[in-house]
Amino acid sequence: MGQDGQIVEKTLFPSPNPFVKLFLVTYISAGLKVKGLLAEPKQVGEYEGFLYLRGGIKNVGMVRPARIAQFASEGFIVFAPFYRGNRGGEGNEDFAGEDRQDAFAGFALLQGHPCVLPERIHIFGFSRGGVMALLTGLQYSNAASIVTWGGVSDLALTYVERVDLRRMMKRVIGGSPKKALEEYRWRTPLYEMEAMKPPVLIIHGMLDDNVTIEHAYRLEKRLHSLGKYVETWYFENYTHYFPPAINRKVVKDLCYWMKQRDNHDII
Secondary structure (H helix, E strand, O other), rough: OOOOOOOEEEEEEEOOOOOEEEEEEEEEEOOOOEEEEEEEOOOOOOEEEEEEEEOOOOOOOOOOOHHHHHHHHOOOEEEEEEOOOOOOOOOOOOOOOOOOHHHHHHHHHHHOOOOEEEEEEEEEEEEHHHHHHHHHHHHHOOOOEEEEEEEOOOHHHHHHHHHHHHHHHHHOOOOOOOOOOHHHHOOOOHOOOOOOOOEEEEEEEEOOOOOOOHHHHHHHHHHHHHOOEEEEEEEEEOOOOOOOOHHHHHHHHHHHHHOOOHHHHHO
């Protein structure tokens, strides 16, 4: 079948940015053929890698080409998995369960990219992708940095807060946190932060109702208590979604932050 991260199909995809090439990619993840979007700056050269881990589930929160191209235009080669079972990919998405392998294989894909600096690969997660980013950072301790924006850090807390997601979470995870405690713990990287090595940046809107600021606080507190490198950018007046102009500025700022990270940040 091939190794994790191996690209088995790559076709041009319409790009919203004239300086960025987009490709629809089929790659191998734990024996499955999974789909994702790859963005490369058109200018030839070596670039840092950027693993973009989306939020939501299935069509909710699906990868947006404009968002991927936006990060690529900041000087990264970006790969964004759709996760298994989506857009024609094999398998079934299971909300930070086995589909974490799709993120791990995405990191491996960037490591194998001929134009990516293998020791300069960053991990970014938005919303539910925050959990995926932390899990991937635990898997790949040589990641250059991790950024979680409006990110989930505790799946049981998500169950409590998001009444609208409970039916889906029971179906996908196997019950409520009371009935499937181990499944929720397995999906909650807070319990494994002792092993976290890359520097972490937490970005969160304090008015966020989709993923409350409590997720950010719990992650920050845990990392601080363990002496890990963590920075926080909290925004008092914003929700899960930032206004366009602010969003663009935060993207530029976080990309600059990523590029400043070096091995001395890793504890």
